[in-house]
Amino acid sequence: MTNNFKKIKKAHVIMCLFLVSIISCKQEKTASYTKVDNQALVARVQEYYSKHLDSCISNLEEINAVDEVSEKLKKYKLARREFKLIEPILSFVDKENYKSLNSPNLLRIDEEDATNINKRNPFGFQVIEELLHENEVEVVALKDAVNITKNRLKLIAANNTLYLKKHHILWLLRDQIARIALVGITGFDSPVLEQSLIEAKTNYETLFFIINTYKSEFSKDNLYSNFVNELQIAQKVLQKGDFESFNRYDFIKNHIHKQLELLVKTSEDWKVEFPLTMAFNNNITSLFSKETFNVDFFNDYHQLEKAMSDEKIALGKKLFNDKSLSKNGVMSCATCHIKDKAFTDGLATFSKQKRNTPTLPYAAYQQTFFHDGRAGSLEGQIVGVVENKNEFHTNLENLAETVKSDSVYTKSFTDLYGKVTDFNIRNAMANYIRSLGDFSSKFDKNINNKENTLTTSEINGFNLFMGKAKCATCHFPPVFNGTVPPNFTETEVESIGVPNLEETELDDDLGAYSIFKTEERKYFFKTSTVRNVSKTAPYMHNGVYETLEQVVDFYNKGGGQGLGYKVPNQTLPLDKLNLSEKEIKDLIAFMEALTDE
Template sequence: MRISVIVITVTLVAILAYSIFDLRADNAAPAAAQGWFDHETDVLEQRVDALCKAIEQGQSTDKLQAAFRKARLAYKPIELLAAYYMPYTNQFINGPNIPEVEPDEKNVIIQPEGFQVLEALLFAAPVRPDTAAIRMEARRLRSSLQRLQGKAGSQPFTDAQLFDAMRQELLRIASLGLSGFDSPEAEHSLPEAAAALHGVETVWHFYTPRVQLINPALAKHTEALLHTARRELQAAPDFNALDRLRFISKYLNPLTINLKLAREALNIPYARLPHFLDPAASNAFAKGAFDPVFYAPNNARAFTAEQTALGRRLFYDPVLSYNQQRSCATCHHPAKAFTDGLRTPAALPGEALVLRNTPTLLNAALQPAQFYDMRVAYLEDQVQAVVHNKAEMHGNLEEAALRLQQEKEYRQLFREAFHIAPPEINGYRIQQAIATYIRSLVRLNSPFDAYMQGDTTQLTAAAKRGFNIFMGKAKCGTCHFMPLFNGVAPPDFARPEVEIIGVPAAKDKAMIDADSGRYGVHKIPLHRYAFKTPTLRNVALTAPYMHNGVFNTLEEVMDFYNNGGGIGMGMDLDTQTLPADSLHLSQREQQDVIAFMQALTDTTAF
């Protein structure tokens, strides 16, 4: 009887404790996170002040570098909140060291600011640091921190936002932190990733008491994962020593799953707004995690199987071309990951050559811009551009629509797809249908994906080594961002990157290809020879490579990158964004990277 009373009493106390906590659930953790963020921004400000003081005192380069490392280590724990709540200001604190230009103000260059610019100035050995430039950049960083502090209290934190921020930071660590994306010169990425993980751990601690009351095993497991993962990062002897594949699959992916479980246990809702990466997905490698219509125009976000079937039929039908002999499938073969295996596609008779290699259509929906020069945003516009291109199809969508109106089968297909009468069959409906079919070509079912979903038998030893080199020593992951391996950086997936790598006109000559790339779209000098970073998924099927198809094999591609791109070949190209230094990859290391890229080949029938 006494034991029963004790048990009942303990149970009542636990229920009462949770009830009290639940009454404050809307406020407790967010308020604690706000207080911690305010304190940590003060610490960061002190570290940056110490750096500024060291610069003013003319201290040695070694001491300046040490002060810089301490300052960014102070930034990394609050990165998850700074990037989530104040993304624009955060860009001026730790954004990429790349100038930007807006198409509508092409004469206005937005110069980069912040830690990454300072890093380039302080660690650009063997060049003597430019003290005046360092001083100016440090002052700009100090001003950006003041803006961060000023904005910090303007938007109250919520539970849902904090869970989103933690989840995003785990992906940021996996895709950017471990690759060295924001520490290319200092090579301090792993300690900084540990500091960023500490930030996630701190915010998680504000929820631990509530999670313990509901699911103590989940709370304990999450705490152990966070602690052990941070220790492993801190213990890594150097940048190339970390087994990134193991680290992501053993720690970061399970942590993301645990955040989802905790969020749902606490009844913290998900935002109803559209997301490219589903916030309710277990992690970025879960099936169906990415929304193929996120980048679609609003009138195409809801689609049907009938529209997809119509689009597929039109894709393979030469009715859209002027001579009705060429279809989309002429240059996009399913067996070659929807490419054609040619250096550049064959032009129609009497027309100029097509300048660019045929890109894959697999996962084309998972990017916010199309074509190598990113001249259109929507797949619908890509369809229109290709059909009307004189060298490719030389067609006219409205004329094709008139022909389709005369065919009984197409009248029925359009009626089923769009619920329209034959006179309403028009060029835009054709664009919509084909774009819908292309959006159905999302394929994220490679051996690498299976490994990340838990089947560790899917990768060979060479592919495992290759992933670690890809994300580490070879620096491939700093442009081809995991998990999609294209140029759209996680966790925001906001816009694709363009790079100037110095692609040659011929593989054995140090002469840049004449194609001006993105420059041809807006005539912005900064974009001359710049091209969109393409996906590497299914790259084993899409030879030849580069925008002009200059390289026939992945071995040739690896050799080009290993030697520093165009500058490494001997070109005079001061705008090259690819590091010009040799990667010093051995032949085995290059073959391992290729083995990994081959493991990005989809296993799903097309």
């Protein structure tokens, strides 16, 4: 059930992207009747894209043409700059190829079902960057990585005709602005050189070019001038920045959010009508707001009678707290998910359970569920709870019969869903969970200019989280979980080497390995949200750490391998972070500022 659901989910995302392209092609035919020839503008973007794509390929070819590592590195940096110039366009029009070219240097595993497990060695820029910085450069491996990357780019260059309407241009701009803020300036894709700030500046060169290309579409000269002025200011700020000391909080608050506001004004000025909504709502002016996300994007059952509503959320809340749904009538969802503890239970593990109870606020913004990611939806996760002998210890048929026996429930379901079914019960409960998490923390209020109460320590902590401490390379803002922005179509699992409760050796829970017995998935777990972390102790999948100080110390030492454990395929960098005592206190102060009201 879980794996079929994941296939359906993947197909749903692909269909959305297909519809976007169809809408583009159909509307393209009417472009010649508009005030400005849209195709002429697209042609300029096409020329820019092709030029820098070809230049990227040429510089990659030259890496293998020179012998000295220092010269190879120079050529790499030139190729990387060209890649960052095409990134805003490539990442929008060819998401899968972009992801392959810019992915971490880690084995990629796609598990559709037990008979369809694909393992792919990484390639692309991060692989090349790391190979160039080995103590002894592996010439053959480097040559192969460069050739594979170059050939993929050549394939893209041979099939790079752009079909873009104005709403696509606005989406492209928004996604890149968000990418810069949420992964670009964190070091996510420049792990060795830490060129994230200068690369973000390079991204802005392309955004500036696009806005300038579409100058004729602006009816308000001051809007155009304000937009290009802001893009130029952002570039200057980034140019002056240093990776470790850069004030990412100020940059997001006073530049990224301003750019989003200007983008909304631009969509109004261009009179753009968006044909659909993806993960981000089309009119966002903040990355840290309840209005930022289209929750239906994460909900594969939002169509027709399954759509969320206040009434269904209220019904779901009632079911969530109803002990009669369990076999012996002594347990409800709320037994383990206690509201005052951010819907956790304060225990390392609940009675007879192997894993720590996960928090529920912001659970909506994920693509996989349970610590090992074995469920593809909240509705699917509830099945596991219902059938677990140590939880509800019943089945879906009995669940439905219990609800049907209650006349109040029966009326509610008849009114809202048409009838009582086990799926409708799970959907109501899931919709309640989707409603949890309102971005009301002290941090959210401050970065949205609703308060000015963050301390210097909390701001420093955010900047550490997003920079030197490397937290944001796995706990991606704005939800600070493992769902990768700005597309939010993938929730990552990581192997970090969590110790057992005695802290004497690696914990024996094999995590995601248990789903399909994929060897390279041993000890992998989903990256949980850091929001409300002040209420969710103890920490890690087994509850081994009672305090945030212990958690940060674990990461500061390099995870399990840093502690001396043998951790196969550890994805956490092995290097120590070398955080000072003050930096650790600042980091914790920031995380505690993520507590909702």
